[in-house]
Amino acid sequence: MTITIGQVMDRLLEQTPLIEPTVDSLRAGSAQKEVKGIVVVFMATQAVIERAASLGANLIITHEGTFYRHQENMQGAQDDPVIYEKYNLIDRSGIAIYRYHDHIHRSKPDGITLGLINALGWSPYVEEHLPAATIVQIPCMTLERTVQYLKEKLQIAFVRVVGEREMPCSRIGLLAGYRGGAALVLPLLMDYNLDLIIAGEGPEWETPEYVRDAVHQGRNKAFIALGHAESEEPGMKELAERLREQFPALPVHFIREKPLFFVM
Structure with missing residues (x-):
């Protein structure tokens, strides 16, 4: 057909x-x-x-x-x-x-964020899906171990981090794509008592600087920037899997581009 x-x-x-x-x-x-x-x-x-x-x-x-x-x-x-x-x-x-x-x-929940959650294996830990973020409470890990976990699960070479390496992380806000700005993130940190924000990207002088000052004040806060593509590719990969099921007669491929940035 x-x-x-x-x-x-x-x-x-x-x-x-x-x-x-x-x-x-x-x-x-x-x-x-x-x-x-x-x-x-x-x-x-x-x-x-x-x-x-x-x-x-x-x-x-x-x-x-x-x-x-x-x-x-x-x-x-x-x-x-x-x-x-x-x-x-x-x-x-x-x-x-x-x-x-x-x-x-x-879509409800956000299909791109859901792909990220599934790639990380964190669906059992979802506390609440919000329109632009998802709140999870995972078994406690240090910030350094959380970074290692993210890199392993998402198969990425590096992330950018603000925070103390040994701080405990359990309550996390996930924001895929360009949602790491202060207007979204700061209310989440307050209202949901979050330890860590994991976002794709956002203005560097907003949330990362807020977290820097919070850490200087002795507060348990951290921020991880995965990269825009790195945070959203899992959602598109899941879309490809759904299309294979919906259109079994068609070849459907997911192509993951090479990383955009490299560290010198």
Whole structure:
């Protein structure tokens, strides 16, 4: 049976009430085209698009924008040689790109955060799912051991940490993606009596500096920045697994990009 790109999009959207306005949309290609294969990614980088083409896939489902802006407004970008080359690659390959960001975050619980929780094996310790965070209470570990655990489970080389290595961690707030700012985090630390915040990223001069001062005052607080992609890729990997179940006749691949940053 023929499955179109539009049918795959409809299946994704039927699990969450429609959101307007939203960045979720078909960024390249036609909804009427038959799907030959699906690639699910955190971000449709140049290397990912090339890999998708080599796999014979013609639909990429990406969480973040393909052209480096959240709203992906292309005004004035036509003269940029990097954008021009990437746009031409998409056009030549005939690959459709669907942005799936807002709706997966608005599912209950947040599908991206849930993927992170499952990857860490912390689902038995969930205390409460909030719209932008999840509160967990895990068996107590030192901050240093918690960092080691995160690196092992998520298969990442490094994280960035504020706090004392030997401080005990049990009550944790998880915030996937760009949710590490003070407006979200500081009320969580107070209202839920948290020891540790684990976030993808956020302004460095907000939550990390708050935690630095808290530690200086002798308070048991810490902050870990996993990286944006590192915190959200597990949710997209779980999405790929669900799509394999929903569309068993289609090849569905999850592609994890190489880490963006390295430590010198």
